[in-house]
Amino acid sequence: MKTRKNLFHLLSLVLLVSLVLVACGPTAPEAPAETEAPEVPAVTEAPAATEAPAADPMTALYEAAKAEGMLTTIALPLDWCNYGPMYEGFKAKYPGIEINPLDPGAGSAEELEAIKANKDNPGPQAPDVVDIGIGLAPGAVEEGLLQPYKVSTWDDIPEGAKDADGYWYGDYYGVLAFEVNTAVVANPPTEYADLLKPEYNGQIALSGDPLTSNAAALSVWAAGLSTGATGDEAAQAGLEYFKSLNEAGNFVPIDGDSRTVGIGETPILIDWSYNSIANDIALAGNPDLVTNVPKAGIIAGVYVQGISAYAPHPNAAKLWMEYLYSDEGQLIYASGFCYPIRLDAMNAAGSIPADVFAQLPSIEGAYFPTVAEITSARAIIAEGWPTVVGVEVKPLP
């Protein structure tokens, strides 16, 4: 009896402690916290790019960033659009700023969730900058997760690829392609229509789950576009396409990546052409890969940059953006087979060497969807996907 009473006391104590901790924990969404910038004059919104080039402001920015000492990035694999060399270039140009890369494998929404989870956290777990699919950007702004900043080369970014107020801005784009392991697949497919053939049984995968991945959702949409449909109808057509693909047994419902292609588990992968080409080079023929861009349904995907509204190192973040959008940064993207967003401006100014330009994969005829079109299509795909593969399709015993 006494034990029961003591038990009760103890449990109440534990519960009380926990409730106190929780009360100190999640609070209602606050306005973005004032950044703890040091007393150095921090460079906030850079003036419109038509004004003087950022010589003096850049030095001040660099000093402020150096005082912060660290840049925390997230979801930037080293072999994605040459981010490895991008880090090296940044470190070489601006020594004294440690780069702290978080979770290279994160998806766009995981990046946003990381911002939310680390709202008041000044530690190394809070990302300063994010690189997300363009379709998620408006939502991020709505939730107050980003802070505006216009880089000095702002005007070179095409209108449709940036937010008017400077909350997000496109940095690179590419087209979807088939990454094929030719050691396993004797006759690589070239179009979406080919994938339905019986010879590709159990070989085709997406680079992620269409419910959670930007690239995978766009792949489904692209398959629908290849049938000649447009917009939302194409999204529906894409779902039908993958339903047939799955029923034919050609679809492997796992997240494909360079590894699954290389070991032959998913010898045909629908992924960004830049990833496929980079992977091909990295494997050096062991095994041999081929990158085929389907002409029907060719679609371009834009990824955008943003600075976290709660970034612990806002000046380092801004400096990083300046680097990415400088000629040097954009050329590093280009060497990674990604189309830099300032391509047209740089071509006009003659800043792209001919050989770098030549190795960019062709994007002829690519369809550049608007943000609204992407959001709408992805909603349809997310809702319909479980009926294509998953719970509603009877799993094997």
Added chain:
Amino acid sequence: MTLSSNSASSVVKAPEKKSSLKANQFWARVIFSISVLYFLIPLVATFYWSLRGKKDVLGFEAYKKLFADTNFLPAFSESIVNAIAAIFLSLLIIVPTAYWVTLRLPKLRPVVEFITLLPFVIPAIVLVFGLIRLYSRPPLLWTATYDSSRVLLVCVYAALSFPYMFRSVDNGLRAIDVRALTEAAQSLGANWVTILLRVIFPNLRTALLSGALLTFAIVIGELTIALYMAQHTLGPYMADLTRSKVYEPSAMAIVSFAITWAAMGIIQLVTGGQGQTTGGH
């Protein structure tokens, strides 16, 4: 008394005992052999794949690349240190708890068992976000620096080991007659500390070993929490490798297996090996 009954039974029962022993051994061998096949074949397949790092040639190319990576060994050693710290922490907390719950507070058992099973039901991804929200702001600001986050991580790992440590220790306590041992020690005038350190702990060697091994394995391979805590341990390193490389992940798996095996061998050595086949005295 025991001695005479032994010899009596051994004289009378010898023939039947021998044949039942033989039958036992036969089945034991069968079971063991089938298990060996099941467990070894995937490992052999992984090893074979890891040797294909260079085109058309079987060699250790993938291993060379792995060890040449400057991030690999620091990540591994960081994980090992975390694991050892977590084991000690877990032992210090769980053994007294299991002991007291068994002896003095049996009514608390369901509560304690439920708590020890919580790590299973809180998915790591939810746990880590909850932890960050709780401990990333004053008054409990534990995530401010890499090192303080690391301490937090080790504490969390100890908590994650509770299911395994508690179950092992509990099984061990059931196997020895805890009550009698305690009463005997008390009647000889021992205090709680002495009882725990000099009577209980030594008798729990097998159980502690199991618990320590399991904790070690968990910490070495843990991914999600280390990832979101921005810690440079083996889990995130492996995950990154697996995303981008084809042969190195298999090499990594084999190396990880081998080094974990070695570390466990050392733990076994330190805790005195397998000892008892019967419990208690």
Added chain:
Amino acid sequence: MKSSINTDPKLTNTTVGGVKRPPQFQIGHWFGVIPFFVFSGLFLIAPTVVLAYRSLESPAGGLTLEFYGDLLNETVISAYVMSIRISLTTAILGGIIGFLIAWAVSIGGLPRPFRSITTTFSGVASNFAGVPLASAFVFTLGRVGAITALLKLFGVELYKSGFSLYSFLGLTLVYLYFQIPLMVLVILPALDGLKRDWREAAENLGATPYQYWRHVALPVLTPSILGTMILLFGNSFGAHATAYALTGGLFTLATLLIGQQISGDVLHNPGLGYAVAMGMVIVMAVSIFIYSILQRRSERWLR
């Protein structure tokens, strides 16, 4: 046997060797468990409370039950059912096979070195999960796997005959790789507790091995076996990485569902994710409740 050592739980702490001891509630007893409660409070309970709170937190601020309502959706229920199915299957199978192996290396009479090898290997294998494990099985039984190729040499087309690694059977096979070692490691101490005297006494009384096991050994071991099976159930229930690596979107398990909601690009409904997680806590609570009833029954004769 008259003894001054009284092991009746109700009377323990009151008389030992005839000397009256202080009443049951002693602060000293609680010292042993307070570190545990503080520790779990900080690192297990508090995050669970946060989890519960966030499952009730409406995006507009304030509390709501809408996410729990969303739980009644077919996808979510199927996810729970599938998780429970695979956890039960691997807990039972893993429990039986693990028990047999533990028996083989302890009482079963295999030479001593086998035991330490098994223990070490089990320690390592119990954590061999996620992508490395899934890859290992793909290398073995995948479409281009070693065994698949071997069987093809003998004219057996594994995948044409309906087998697939990417199925419930495949996932079970893969999960057992860490479930069995877990059982072995955790049940070994209990097997060590089976005193040799009992076996000899039983044989002296004319019991067959079957009778010995049925009436002596298994009843003694049952609480430990049940407890360890719950561990296996929980281990499987909370597993995520291996299923994700192997079957991706084919099966929706509860853990995969949570992952999607929390990290999901498109659906991104964390409130639902937390509600599903709370649902998992409830499932585990129910399992433990059932286990404690079973355990109390099986322990009765031990007293």
